[in-house]
Each structure stands twice: as C-alpha cells, then as structure tokens.
Amino acid sequence: MTRRAAVIMAAGQGTRMKSPTAKVLHRVGGRAMLDRAIDAAQELGCDRIVVVVGLHSPAVGEHAKARLGESAIAVQEPQLGTAHAVLCAESALAGFEGDVLVTNADCPLLSAATIEPLFDLRDTGADLALLGFDAADPHGYGRLIADAEGAVSKIVEHKDASEAEQAVTACYSGLVVAEATTLFSLLHAVGNANSKGEYYLTDIVGLGVKAGKTVLATFAPEEAVMGVNSQAELAVAELAFQVHRRQTLMTDGVTMPAPHTVHLAWDTHIAAGVTVEQYVVFGPGVTIEAGAHIRAFSHIEQAIVRPGAIVGPYARLRPGADIGAGAHIGNFCEVKNVKVGEGAKVNHLSYVGDGSIGARANLGAGTIFCNYDGVDKHQTHVGADAFIGSNTALVAPVTVGDGAFTGSGSVITEDVEPNALALARGRQVNKPGWADAFRALKRANRKPK
Numbered sequence: 001m002t003r004r005a006a007v008i009m010a011a012g013q014g015t016r017m018k019s020p021t022a023k024v025l026h027r028v029g030g031r032a033m034l035d036r037a038i039d040a041a042q043e044l045g046c047d048r049i050v051v052v053v054g055l056h057s058p059a060v061g062e063h064a065k066a067r068l069g070e071s072a073i074a075v076q077e078p079q080l081g082t083a084h085a086v087l088c089a090e091s092a093l094a095g096f097e098g099d100v101l102v103t104n105a106d107c108p109l110l111s112a113a114t115i116e117p118l119f120d121l122r123d124t125g126a127d128l129a130l131l132g133f134d135a136a137d138p139h140g141y142g143r144l145i146a147d148a149e150g151a152v153s154k155i156v157e158h159k160d161a162s163e164a165e166q167a168v169t170a171c172y173s174g175l176v177v178a179e180a181t182t183l184f185s186l187l188h189a190v191g192n193a194n195s196k197g198e199y200y201l202t203d204i205v206g207l208g209v210k211a212g213k214t215v216l217a218t219f220a221p222e223e224a225v226m227g228v229n230s231q232a233e234l235a236v237a238e239l240a241f242q243v244h245r246r247q248t249l250m251t252d253g254v255t256m257p258a259p260h261t262v263h264l265a266w267d268t269h270i271a272a273g274v275t276v277e278q279y280v281v282f283g284p285g286v287t288i289e290a291g292a293h294i295r296a297f298s299h300i301e302q303a304i305v306r307p308g309a310i311v312g313p314y315a316r317l318r319p320g321a322d323i324g325a326g327a328h329i330g331n332f333c334e335v336k337n338v339k340v341g342e343g344a345k346v347n348h349l350s351y352v353g354d355g356s357i358g359a360r361a362n363l364g365a366g367t368i369f370c371n372y373d374g375v376d377k378h379q380t381h382v383g384a385d386a387f388i389g390s391n392t393a394l395v396a397p398v399t400v401g402d403g404a405f406t407g408s409g410s411v412i413t414e415d416v417e418p419n420a421l422a423l424a425r426g427r428q429v430n431k432p433g434w435a436d437a438f439r440a441l442k443r444a445n446r447k448p449k
Contacts, residue, residue, distance in 0.1 A: 003098030004119065005048035005180070006041035007089040010034055010060055010105035011076040016230045022057035026234055028108035029241045030265035030284040033228065034060065037105045038067055043112035044119070048096055050074050050089040051105070081198030082174075083190040090184050100180045102201065106228050107173075108237050109244075114225070117218040118177040127182055127213035128152075128205065131175035133222045141171035142202055144217055152215040155202040170217070172202065173225040182213070241266075265301075277313070285319070303335075306342075324359070338369070341384060353377075358384030358402060366391040383418065 014023025024034040031039075034051070041049050051064035052074045061073050074089040086102055093100065099122055101115065114131075121129035130152060132144045142155045143165050155172050156165050178186075186204040194200070208215050228234050245268070246259040253272030256262055261278045268282040271290040280294050283301025288294060292305045295312030302319035305311055308326045315329045320337030323329055327340045330347030338352045341359035346352060348365035354377050355369055367388050369380040378396035382388060386400050389408035400406065401418030410424040 001045070002119075002122070003048075003096070004044060004046045004101065005093055005096050005098060006044070006046040006050070006101040006103060007074075007086050007093075008034070008037045008041065008049065008051045008103055008105050009082065009085050009174075010037075010064070011052050011054035011079055011085055011088075012106065013054070013056060013079075014106075014229070017234075018231070022060045023228070024060055024105040025063060026228070028228075028234070028237050028266075029245070031267075032063065033108040034063060034105045035067065036108050036266070037103060037110065038064075040110055040112045040115060041101065041103070044101070044115060046101065048093060050092040052076050052085045052088050054079060081192070081196070082201035083187050083199035083203060086201060087184070087187050087199075090187075093180060096180050098180060099177050100183050102174075102176045102183075104174050104227060107225055108228060109224050109226060109240055110175075111224070114220045115175065117220075118175065121216050121218055122177055122179075125214055126216040127178060128186075128208050128215040129177040130155075130205070130215065130217040131173045131225065132170050132217045132219045133173055133225050134169050134219060135171045135222055136169075138166075138169050138171050143168045144170040144172050146170065146217065150216060152205060152217050153209055154206045157202070170219070173220070174201070174227075175225070176201070176204070178204075182208075186211075186213075280312075289325075318353075352380070354396065355380035355382070357382045358386060360384060361386045361388070363388045364390035364392065364408065368393045370395045 010024045012023060017023045025032045038049060049068055050072055053061040053064060055075060055077045065073055071092065074092045076085045076088040099119060118129040118131055135141055140158050142157050143161055144152055145154050145156055145165060146152045186207050189207050190199045190203045192199050205215055223240055226237060228237050242264060245264045246256060246262060249270050250256055250259060254270045255275040258278040262276055263281045265282050265284040267284055268286050270288040273290040274288050274292050276294045277296040279297045281299045285302035286300050287304045289305060289307045291308045293310045298312035298315045300317040303317040303321035305323045306325045309323045311317065311323060311329045314331045316334045318336035321335040322339040324340050324342040324344060326343045328345045328347055329335055333346050333350045336353040339356045341357055341361065343360045344357045346363045350363055350367040352369045354371040361382050361384060370393050371377050371380060380394045380396045381399040383400055383402035383404065385403045387405045389406050389410065391409045392406045393411045395411065395413045398412055398415060400416045403419040404416045405421045406412055407423040407425065410422060412422055412424055416422040
C-alpha cells in the first residue's frame, strides 16, 4: 500500500470561540477536537503526521507535541492563508514519498471511514482527491464545479460565484489527498492576488486542472464534515456526536429508556444487555459489562462496572473504581480507586476511596474511608464477608479482616482481625429524669418577653 501522511491544520485564531482555551482543544465527547483529528489520521495508517500550529496558542503545540513528538510540529507565523499553512509542513515531511492528506483539527465528527474514500480515488487515478458535501444551505461555502463525468474543474468562493454557480449545492470541505510532490509543487504555485492577500488552498484545484491533473471529488454527509468556529457550533457538534453514539449503543443491544438524557464519552464502552436509566453521565475511560444496571442520575468516569452490578441512583464512580460482578453501589455513594468485590454492597451515603472491599462485604450507611491525612493518601482494605456498621469511619491505613464486624458509630484506627468485632466509641450513659429537670430549669430562667 502507498505510504500515507497527514497535515492537520490547527493554526486558526479561533476568535469566535471567545474562550481562553484554544479552539481545537475544546472537547466533543470528552476528547479534544485536535485529538480526534489525530485519531482519524492514525486509524487511516498515516505514518507521518504533522500538526500546523500558530504561536498565538502555545497550548496547541504542547498538546500535539505530547501526543506525537517534537518533529510533528510545524509553526505557521505569520498566518498567510490555508495554502501557506500546508507549505509550513513541507520541511517536516522532507523525504516523504507517498500520499498526503490535508485535514482540519476543528471538524470533530470526521472519521477515518469518511476520509478513506479519498485514498480510494487516488488509487483509481485521481491526482487530487477532494472531499465534498451537499449543503442544505450552501451560502458562504466554496462550490465544487464539476462536469458530467464528475471531474472537478474549479472551486469557486461564494462571493465570486455567478448566479448559476451559487445554485450549486456541492461544496468543498477543505480536505484533499494528493501525492506529496504534486501537492507541494502546486502549493508553491499559488499566488495571493486576492482581496485578503492570502494564499488559498483551494487555488491548487485550478492550477492542477491547468497542469493537466485529474481532479475528482467524493462526497460525505454534511454533518460528518461540519467545522466548529463558535460555542454554538461546538454544542451542535456535541449533540450530533451524542445522538450517533446513543443510536449505535442501542443498536448493539443497550437499553436506554430515555436516551436523550444520557451523556456519553468518545470511548464509553457499554456491553449488550446493560440498562442505562435517565440522566446518567459517562466521562472518558468507562467500561460497563454485560448485565449491569446503571440507575438514574449517576456519574461515572475512568471506572469499570462488571457483569450484573447495580450502580445508583445518584452514585458517583471516580477514576480507579472497579465494581465487581453483582455488587451494589447505591444512592449518594462515591467510590474512588477502590476495587469492590463480587456481591459486595455499599448502598447508602458512603465515601470509599483508595483500597479494596472484599466479596460479599456490606458497608452500612455513612461509612467513610478516611484516606487523606492532608499530605498523603493511604489504603483501607475491608475483607470478604465483613460487616461495617453504619456511620463507621475507617482511618487509613487500616485493614478489616474477613468476616469481621465494626460497631455502628465507630472510628476504626487499628487493624481488625478476621471474624472479630471492633468497637471504638464512648460508652452510653442514661440519666433518668434528666430531661424533665432540664426543661424546668430552662423555663425558670426564661426572660419575660
């Protein structure tokens, strides 16, 4: 197979976002738009990926560098247009022989499957392969002008289009694939004789046609190539992502009584046979295995829920939570970095952080793992079949052995042996008649109103 490379355009100012966060670092499905573009390039088999960044947003360069390394960064400064941006990647691709994809970092719904047909066009003889879409409202988009055989003759910007050309609904997405030498040769020929004095990537089409190159287009759904330039458009992209992911999961056998209330992340994995109730939020890094039941108003991130477990309602699973098969995590409980054993129960108003809970253990209402001493985190381990009485505070580091009990209201600071009972609370003292005497004293001392 012909080698592949990608140039990802990420140097835009993003001023319409009105945000201190660079546009391409805004997230859709919990994943930065730039990462989604890199993901697609990698899935396409691109062995060289260059991200074109601007000096105005150093966080973009740092993000790309952390993902791909120093050699994958090209800086566009000053910013003189889209053709100039791609040319800035030329030195980073020096010596590369193969096809180059030019794509955008602000199109979060673009997938490898949407882009792959461009490489198919190259394989069938296109010198330039363009990705187009049929716009419901083409106003403002560059039009793809093609002949009856589908060969593209030019791209016309809306403001420069004739009345007949403005009626064309075939528009250009900004993506192109070409052989590296051809691409950069055409880019060097692009001029800037236009109202903005910029070098436009779209000009390579006309130059290619004049040079006798074959220019062909393939089309994708408009939604798949949508760009994000404002917070409103970001919300539209997020909604489109959520609708698609929910539909995919339901098609695969996940039950969602109110799917429009469920929020998913880009990598949420939910097996067939899982039920997800209303208003559940999945952050990144979540796996829900077959037969689990996620009840309403729960929030889960970087956690795993194993078969048959029940989580919620109103539960929070934080990073590192591992909920065993058939375990129960109930209302207003929080679990962080704890492995919960098979069939264990943490049903009411509890916080368990850093440690483990053995199989079939039962933690009563108000149980707390006191895991943080103000400087370091410490581990709490509750053994299999242990019973933790309500309102118990387990002060880490501490271990409660298999089958042990703790009395309600205890503060446990020392290890508890297996099958022992630990009590750590003051002895109750009853004083008969004290309440009557107290009330009489209060009445006697009450000041007149």
